[in-house]
């Protein structure tokens with residue numbers, strides 16, 4: 001059986017919950033398609049998130065990595081096309097704010113996702129779940145984790161597909177932040193399951 005490292009994030013920036021945390025906990029240990037899911041939650045912390053993600057990677061030795069993050073305000077599931085070598089944006093959960101900071105001093109400008117993102121979108125839409133490719137994962141923690149995993153895979157020459165998918169807010173979050181578009185928790189989870197099934 002192949003192993004999938006599925007990551008989510010803790011709550012951040014005034015959002016009382018992070019739906020990725022709930023999905024990862026729900027799917028941890030499940031077998032989906034050809035994969036057994038190993039779920040891990042990452043901190044929203046510039047000095048820790050990529051480090052911890054790579055520690056999980058080394059421990060799990062996954063065949064594929066699917067990382068999830070909340071993109072509050074987006075209305076669709078958005079597989080990310082590219083991660084860029086930059087950290088910038090709001091304060092993290094430890095109060096650290098970075099500007100124009102490279103993730104890897106000597107690293108390339110960016111990495112394309114090696115997940116089948118076009119197929120993800122096609123399958124989700126066929127199932128009636130709105131999805132579109134996103135061409136920016138931003139410069140916050142989600143981009144940081146996506147870049148760090150793809151950098152490791154490239155540096156070590158590993159046969160592991162990896163990438164990142166942003167998901168919309170859940171209804172629970174939209175109750176706390178009424179202007180946010182939102183999905184039900186079960187639709188969000190079904191979308192993640194459908195993407196894992198695409199992997200094999």
Ligand code: PCA
Nearest residue numbers: 009069070140141142143
């Ligand atoms: N979303 C943030 C960080 C944690 C999360 O779930 C992001 O898009 O970078």
